[in-house]
Amino acid sequence: LKNTPANIVIFGGFGDLAWRKLIPAFYNLFIHDYMPKQFAIYAVHYQGLPEGAYEKHMLEGVNLFSRSGKAKKEEWKRFTDHLYFFQGDFTIEDTYTRLKEKLEANDAEWKTRATRLFYYSVAPNFIETISSFISQFNIADNRQKDRLVIEKPFGTDLASARALNELLNKLFYEDQIYRIDHYLGKEVVQNIVAFRFANHIFEPLWNNKYIEQIQISVTETVSVGTRGSYYDKSGALRDMVQNHMLQLLSLVAMDCPGNYDAESIRHQKVKVLKKVRPFNSASVAQHVVRAQYTKGVVNGKPQVGYKEENNVSRKSTTETYVSLKLYIDNTRWKGVPFYLRTGKCMDKQASEIVVQFKDTPYKIFKDDVVPNRLIISIQPRQRISLLFEGKVPGLEMKLMPLEMDFSYKRSFTDEAPEAYETLLLDALHGDATQFIRADQVETAWAIVMPILDNWVKDSSDMKKYKAGSSGPVEAENLFSDGKVKWLSLP
Ligand code: BG6
Numbered sequence: 001l002k003n004t005p006a007n008i009v010i011f012g013g014f015g016d017l018a019w020r021k022l023i024p025a026f027y028n029l030f031i032h033d034y035m036p037k038q039f040a041i042y043a044v045h046y047q048g049l050p051e052g053a054y055e056k057h058m059l060e061g062v063n064l065f066s067r068s069g070k071a072k073k074e075e076w077k078r079f080t081d082h083l084y085f086f087q088g089d090f091t092i093e094d095t096y097t098r099l100k101e102k103l104e105a106n107d108a109e110w111k112t113r114a115t116r117l118f119y120y121s122v123a124p125n126f127i128e129t130i131s132s133f134i135s136q137f138n139i140a141d142n143r144q145k146d147r148l149v150i151e152k153p154f155g156t157d158l159a160s161a162r163a164l165n166e167l168l169n170k171l172f173y174e175d176q177i178y179r180i181d182h183y184l185g186k187e188v189v190q191n192i193v194a195f196r197f198a199n200h201i202f203e204p205l206w207n208n209k210y211i212e213q214i215q216i217s218v219t220e221t222v223s224v225g226t227r228g229s230y231y232d233k234s235g236a237l238r239d240m241v242q243n244h245m246l247q248l249l250s251l252v253a254m255d256c257p258g259n260y261d262a263e264s265i266r267h268q269k270v271k272v273l274k275k276v277r278p279f280n281s282a283s284v285a286q287h288v289v290r291a292q293y294t295k296g297v298v299n300g301k302p303q304v305g306y307k308e309e310n311n312v313s314r315k316s317t318t319e320t321y322v323s324l325k326l327y328i329d330n331t332r333w334k335g336v337p338f339y340l341r342t343g344k345c346m347d348k349q350a351s352e353i354v355v356q357f358k359d360t361p362y363k364i365f366k367d368d369v370v371p372n373r374l375i376i377s378i379q380p381r382q383r384i385s386l387l388f389e390g391k392v393p394g395l396e397m398k399l400m401p402l403e404m405d406f407s408y409k410r411s412f413t414d415e416a417p418e419a420y421e422t423l424l425l426d427a428l429h430g431d432a433t434q435f436i437r438a439d440q441v442e443t444a445w446a447i448v449m450p451i452l453d454n455w456v457k458d459s460s461d462m463k464k465y466k467a468g469s470s471g472p473v474e475a476e477n478l479f480s481d482g483k484v485k486w487l488s489l490p
Helices: 014-033 053-065 073-080 094-111 124-136 158-171 185-196 225-234 236-253 262-274 282-286 419-429 436-455 472-479
Strands: 006-011 041-044 083-086 113-121 146-150 178-179 211-219 288-294 294-299 302-303 321-326 338-343 349-355 375-381 383-391 399-407 463-466
Touching: 006 094, 014 041, 014 053, 014 419, 053 073, 053 083, 073 113, 083 094, 083 436, 094 294, 094 302, 113 124, 113 419, 124 185, 146 419, 158 349, 158 436, 178 436, 185 236, 185 375, 185 383, 185 419, 211 236, 211 282, 225 288, 225 375, 225 436, 236 338, 236 349, 262 338, 262 375, 262 436, 282 288, 282 436, 288 472, 302 463
Parallel strands: 006 041, 006 113, 041 083, 113 146, 146 178, 211 338, 288 463
Antiparallel strands: 211 349, 288 321, 294 302, 321 338, 349 375, 375 383, 383 399
16 A cells, blocks of 8 residues: 555645644654655645745745754755645646646556545535536546545534535545544544553443543634634534544444444444433423533633634624533443533633443442543543552551552653654555544434534523633533533642
8 A cells, every 4th residue: 555656635734724734744754764766745825925835935934843853955855856835726627637637647657556635625515616627527537546624613513414416426436535533533532442441340330330420622722713704613622523523432432343344333432422322301300401601710821711802793693512412322331421522712722522331339448439440641641541449558458549640741752653653654545443434423413403503593502711720510400310410630
């Protein structure tokens, strides 16, 4: 696979994602010798740029964002021999005529029909136009070799996601369509399947008999920053829950796939998502909390309130925080609450999954016993820890919670690849395991739709939280018994 030549076309090749993520990822794959010998990247952008300006800007991106630090001159030079700025308007035929010539010329030179990867790093309203032209010009006509990588947001609701799927499925085969969710490329996220199914000791406990509740938190300290115009139309539920968080949920909750391959894994993931108990007006009111940040201090820096951010409506009813409780109605999970929360401008950045086990059935100790807790920390720490009770050294039988801790930093010397490196390489190799299938994206939209529908009717439930805080106090009310709360390592 490694030596299969590849033509890569990035629509939006001069955009922010290309600058921060895509070009640094390709560069890292290149210097670590994962790219084929023969490859070309065409970065399509509607405006022309002065000679050398594209490379200069991308070098700056690599120097700022690449995990390998600053690019070495010689390596960067070798990389740019494969990198071409391509001025072209996505909406006119001429762009595709010229692109086709390039792709075919490379095939002729390389004496093979190269893999073609078309990366849509564009605003959603361009997806249809670009796809129609790609189809019209027959440049992705080889089902085995040609793939389209589509960035989120994939639709803005169930109806638009369905319409987009229909359009794409009319023009291409589903197995050519790689809907990307960068969370699935994260090292610890990929480890969830290994942890659960390559060990015999956890799976027997992974059910409602032993598990009390599961929490999935993605808290961020960043604000909406320069993304106000996108974010104000989106909000935390669309931006994080519909995609990243429901993907995490499906990895944690799914049954064991028959094989480790794209179809078996995606089948199990969608199967469990279909079992999420549908929300209705009553459960939205009771089990979902939305909020907006107000003025505060984050990481020691003053932060304006959400409504004061650039390109955000002063009357905005868009949530920057959401937490919710959901249930999965199957035999494994019946009665186990899953708590999900995400927000911007919070007190700390942490993506974590906490599996809280039940109390011991019978108490023989005087001391209170803290139930076992398994914590999968995705970022910024990368670790998996198990909290257990043990005896404090000494003459008495005194207990305290202790921790078994697996940390990536301690166990591995090699730095983990960036999510985009993993996913881009998978896409080049035609491995769709970590990409989203049409039915997955629609199922995830179906879960959040009743929440969105209820929210548009009435926004009086919008809560507030101070920037730099741990979220709205009302989020604690989700824990109806009052005993449990948002958990982490002690
Ligand atoms: C993106 C969202 O998909 O994920 C952003 O649009 C969010 O709003 C980001 O900040 C979080 O990703 P990560 O990898 O920084 O956790």
